[in-house]
Amino acid sequence: MTKPSFYITTPIYYPSDNLHIGHAYCTTVADSLARFHRAKGEDVFFLTGSDEHGLKIQRKASEKGITPIEYVDKIIANFKLLWKRLNISNNDFIRTSEARHEKVVQDVLTRIYEQGDIYKKNYEGLYCVPCESYWLERQLVDGKCPDCGRPVEKMQEESYFFKLSKYQDWWLQFIEENPDFIQPASRRNEMINFVKQGLEDLCITRTTFDWGIQVPFDKKHVVYVWFDALLNYLTGIKYGTDDEMFHKFWPASLHLVGKEIVRFHTIIWPIMLKAMGMEMPKKVYGHGWLVVDGDKMSKSKGNVIDPLGLIDEFGADAIRYFLLREINLGSDGNFSRDALISRVNADLANDLGNLLNRTVSMIEKYHGGIITNAGVTEAVDEDLKVLIATTVSGYVEAMDKLEINKAIRDVWALISRANKYIDETAPWALAKDVANTARLQTVLYNLADTLRIVAILVEPFIPTTSPKIYTQLGLQVPEQFLLEDVVYGKLANGTKVQKGDPIYPRIEVTEDGATIIGGKRYEHAPAPVAAVEEAKGEPVKAVVEPIKPEITMDDFAKLDLRVGTVIAAEKVKKSKKLLKLQVQIGEEERTIVSGISQYYEAEQMVGRNVIVIANLAPAKLMGIESSGMILAASDGNGNLVLADAPGIASGSRVK
Ligand code: ME8
8 A cells, every 4th residue: 555645845045045944943843743654653754954045145255255155055054954953754855956947947938938937138127135035115114125014125137937926816716625725724814815906927037146047048047036936845755757746745744834925925936836727735834933031133233043052052842842832833922031941941951851750760779670561550540541542643633734733731640640640649558568569560661651641642752752751662763653653562671761850950040140051051042153244244242351461563463363164063072162174275284173153053153254463372172272362242141143254365464
């Protein structure tokens, strides 16, 4: 029998900057759904990637004096690092700059052009560069882009247009016949109202810049970034090159996107597919936005949260759990450190962590670690077993409806019930009389089997925790956790538990705001890297230190500042702060140890140009001789950003 297939996608993110917690949220949601469908035994394809073309990226790269591909390569290395650290199980990562994608875009464009749905005309319009969108005067809000509120620019070009208007009636009928296509329902109504106002044909080529895919029938033009980007969903499953794979996964089961890009995915994308004669995706879900401490994330406010810093401090599962548990998928949600810490302590350390710890400890203490189902049951056991069965069915139903936090709440109700079962059955009292041995064995079996079931159910949310639970229960970790195993009684008699460390140490918060987790102290929230990147234009508020006493030009001239290129980097063992860098300065290569490890990953450093004090006397740090120092700006709030000189030859003097 062929397995059902499930194809899920995230938006492909712009590599104009590092990703923040909002992007991590969307990808974590998609990952939990992909994992859930794998646990159902389905054949899953989970795609994410990067949307690399367009004027915005071209301008960012030229500001830095590097080519667009050099610019995006670096940022995409960070995307991939983030997904790895967050345990995202995507099956592929599509980059729109790849040849496989260029071919799909050019083929599709040619096909739609040849059938007469694309035409050329002169166009003058108001363009929003950050959104890569043209607007009509009447669509502007206070003269600004209605999507992002930023100023628009007048642009004039000869362009090709895609006949969206021709498909307006078809679209309205399609939406009427497929009421579940756009979710949640509120977004569906918004889209219907938008289309009813009249669809304009879409300008799908540009001549004012060249960072894009060339239009095959008119080489002066590049393809509009959204027309290019949406097609990633076809390239990712080998459209045009592997029919078997393509037909296995198309139509997509779910395009998960943020609410601001529902329009592109539910109007433009279906019409592109219709023009190509293709089947429609089954569902587009527009999730809500994450705000931070009640405030919209913004680089000027300096409240853009870097997920890598959070993962360093709290671990990936804690962040995933918080995002999935705390936020209703269709609504906006709030991120706050305090709420994160309370959630982790209450749900993961207390409820789940203690249940495992108590159960395994008692099995060791009373039965030498051996789990036995002695079959001496009482009424209270029935209660637990019924709850297991109803939890599982409620969980599956909630996950199928994308009510992820409801599914999590259901599992935690089972965990709480199991903790209560310990109090009700009082194993420590049973242990006092050998006549109760069989009953005690049964009680502890029920607890261990509940934990086995919980481990399978939580895997989509906290995937590194489930193997830890299995290992402590003495079970072999399967390659794939399967929902068919979430039935009571599958835990084999004679299994021997292996007590381990607490799966979630409690997070202590000190008076000065530091956290202590598993004996390690974290001074402050790690720097919001994404904020720092852009803070070059809009400074974050700094703690200003007094200026040092005056020096002369001669004093300054003693410093030899050079551009160096980092050619290798690694963390210094046993140090939280230090990275060991190999830096090329002209012909010379030297080792520099730098205290930037809380702000930059070793992988992010390689290939980066830094500014080095080249004539500083060598010093030993953690036993390593460091020859020079690299310059960085630090504001005393825990933000640190390296001074750099992209595109300048190594060895160049800095004056
Ligand atoms: O729009 N809260 O890319 P993008 C929750 N390249 N989610 C957020 C968020 C927040 N504060 N901020 C961003 C693009 N997101 C296009 C997509 S797809 C063919 C092309 C998430 O880098 C959310 O999912 O601007 C949103 O839709 C997406 O990131 C936008 O990412």
